Amino acid sequence: MADLSIDFAGIKSPNPFWLASAPPTNTGYQVQRAFEAGWGGAVWKTLGEPVINTSSRFAAVHFGGQRVAGFNNIELITDRPLEVNLKEIYETKKRFPNNTIIASLMVEPKQEKWHEIVKRVEAVGVDGLELNFGCPHGMAERGMGAASGQQPDLVQAQTTWVKEVATTPVIVKLTPNITDITVVARHAVKGGADAISLINTINSLAGVDIHSWNTIPNVGGQGAHGGYCGPAVKPIALSMVAECARDRAVDVPISGIGGISTWQDVVEFMLMGSTGIQVCTAVMHHGFRIVEEMIDGLNNYLDEKGLASVMELIGKSVPKYSNWGDLDLNYKVVARINEDNCINCNKCHIACEDASHQCIDMLTNAEGKAILQVREEDCVGCNLCSIVCPADGAIDMVALDSGAAPMTWNQRNQVISGLNGSYSEVEVG
Amino acid sequence: MSAFDEFDQERQAIDSLLLQGYTVTGIFEDLDGAKVRFIRREPAGEPIELLLLTADARKHVTTLIFGGSKPAAPIETHT
Ligand SMILES: Cc1cc2nc3c(=O)[nH]c(=O)nc-3n(C[C@H](O)[C@H](O)[C@H](O)COP(=O)(O)O)c2cc1C
Numbered sequence: 001m002a003d004l005s006i007d008f009a010g011i012k013s014p015n016p017f018w019l020a021s022a023p024p025t026n027t028g029y030q031v032q033r034a035f036e037a038g039w040g041g042a043v044w045k046t047l048g049e050p051v052i053n054t055s056s057r058f059a060a061v062h063f064g065g066q067r068v069a070g071f072n073n074i075e076l077i078t079d080r081p082l083e084v085n086l087k088e089i090y091e092t093k094k095r096f097p098n099n100t101i102i103a104s105l106m107v108e109p110k111q112e113k114w115h116e117i118v119k120r121v122e123a124v125g126v127d128g129l130e131l132n133f134g135c136p137h138g139m140a141e142r143g144m145g146a147a148s149g150q151q152p153d154l155v156q157a158q159t160t161w162v163k164e165v166a167t168t169p170v171i172v173k174l175t176p177n178i179t180d181i182t183v184v185a186r187h188a189v190k191g192g193a194d195a196i197s198l199i200n201t202i203n204s205l206a207g208v209d210i211h212s213w214n215t216i217p218n219v220g221g222q223g224a225h226g227g228y229c230g231p232a233v234k235p236i237a238l239s240m241v242a243e244c245a246r247d248r249a250v251d252v253p254i255s256g257i258g259g260i261s262t263w264q265d266v267v268e269f270m271l272m273g274s275t276g277i278q279v280c281t282a283v284m285h286h287g288f289r290i291v292e293e294m295i296d297g298l299n300n301y302l303d304e305k306g307l308a309s310v311m312e313l314i315g316k317s318v319p320k321y322s323n324w325g326d327l328d329l330n331y332k333v334v335a336r337i338n339e340d341n342c343i344n345c346n347k348c349h350i351a352c353e354d355a356s357h358q359c360i361d362m363l364t365n366a367e368g369k370a371i372l373q374v375r376e377e378d379c380v381g382c383n384l385c386s387i388v389c390p391a392d393g394a395i396d397m398v399a400l401d402s403g404a405a406p407m408t409w410n411q412r413n414q415v416i417s418g419l420n421g422s423y424s425e426v427e428v429g
Numbered sequence: 430m431s432a433f434d435e436f437d438q439e440r441q442a443i444d445s446l447l448l449q450g451y452t453v454t455g456i457f458e459d460l461d462g463a464k465v466r467f468i469r470r471e472p473a474g475e476p477i478e479l480l481l482l483t484a485d486a487r488k489h490v491t492t493l494i495f496g497g498s499k500p501a502a503p504i505e506t507h508t
Binding site: 420 | 432433453454455456457458488489492494495496
């Protein structure tokens with residue numbers, strides 16, 4: 001069995017599975033049950049001046065038969081006094097000394113406010129701090145959360161204030177509601193962050209009820225924008241993690257968050273540069289015990305790969321992620337339809353005909369059977385037919401050797417400018 | 430005409446000039462495609478300009494220059 005323990009910016013955890021700061025980490029009762037179930041760590045529900053929440057605060061987007069493809073909330077940070085939370089953190093840490101407890105913090109962007117909360121929280125023995133610069137609603141209207149997380153200089157300043165007094169590692173949690181997340185990540189690092197975590201929730205409105213014309217969710221007929229998370233946001237989160245992971249100026253460990261529900265998701269986030277991960281929506285949907293399958297799945301996967309430690313996964317796919325201009329234009333794949341598995345639904349033909357390059361023909365073979373066939377020379381290898389195909393194994397995307405040397409867009413541009421440069425010299429001469 | 434045939438016509442035009450001893454001296458790309466200028470020194474010939482419309486032909490000509498190679502043999506097709 002592989003070693004699942006991680007060292008995250010000096011924070012030791014029995015496994016990479018942490019609960020994200022959210023309703024599942026609201027109380028000591030919940031976090032202790034989560035640790036019993038197998039979670040390696042928990043980021044406590046964000047601490048700060050206790051808020052008052054609205055009733056009716058969650059909504060979900062169900063899509064194509066899948067419940068909770070996306071999840072939306074207008075909940076704020078903890079509504080319980082700091083002392084109550086601290087007492088429960090202390091008790092939980094005492095009962096589970098080997099599990100990781102991170103205190104998530106959010107206060108006004110004032111040095112003395114940060115100093116005060118950091119000292120009080122560290123006094124009860126947390127393993128680290130996570131600065132919540134991400135909450136997109138409610139707190140942002142008060143100048144906290146995403147409002148300060150969208151201002152790189154404010155992220156840097158607040159991180160610096162925390163680092164002035166913190167004795168445990170400081171993780172800065174980033175908002176995705178920004179054009180380029182690496183800008184904020186770099187400022188967090190400049191402020192002295194020991195690690196970053198991402199993503200918090202994405203600005204969203206789950207829907208509008210077309211009968212009552214009310215927003216979803218609504219509070220007595222009135223709505224406000226919320227934060228989106230769950231499986232739907234995973235590709236966005238993964239790309240933001242990847243961008244930070246490949247940015248040399250963001251040279252701190254990453255805690256990956258956003259749409260993680262399975263051990264496979266965890267592996268993807270770790271391959272893309274996360275040292276550990278955090279989960280919220282999947283636990284809200286299915287409960288703490290999903291971690292059992294995550295642990296088993298990850299263990300088996302590592303064994304199959306012959307890896308002794310989960311840490312060996314970290315960042316292995318990062319070098320495979322670059323810029324569009326560095327992709328090989330001469331790499332060629334084409335679609336091949338496997339008649340044995342094809343169910344002749346014609347979805348590939350329709351997709352290719354209406355939305356791609358019109359290269360899947362509907363033919364009749366020698367036995368009079370309707371078949372679909374790809375004209376490979378006209379196929380651009382866009383993958384659309386294999387994406388819409390409902391039958392497993394009916395369409396393979398096959399790499400062809402074009403015989404041409406690899407050439408990227410950037411290399412092509414160099415060729416052209418070199419050529420034109422020397423040509424004009426010839427002309428001038 | 431299929432997309433491949435359009436490309437193939439342009440490729441043949443490029444390859445035939447190269448086989449006749451022409452070399453590419455400039456590629457100018459704009460909204461209408463790529464204007465590729467060919468010249469031949471021995472025996473000297475008038476410069477020739479091809480306007481390439483297809484993406485594959487625009488790729489082909491630069492691939493040849495990038496790889497420093499001769500025109501490749503035609504690609505086998507299934508048609
Ligand atoms: C109802 C709800 C409340 C949340 N509260 C907090 C919070 O107090 N502090 C925080 O940093 N993130 C909070 N989050 C964001 C999560 O920690 C996490 O970043 C986000 O949900 C993405 O992960 P997921 O896709 O696994 O849910 C909350 C999310 C939800 C759904």
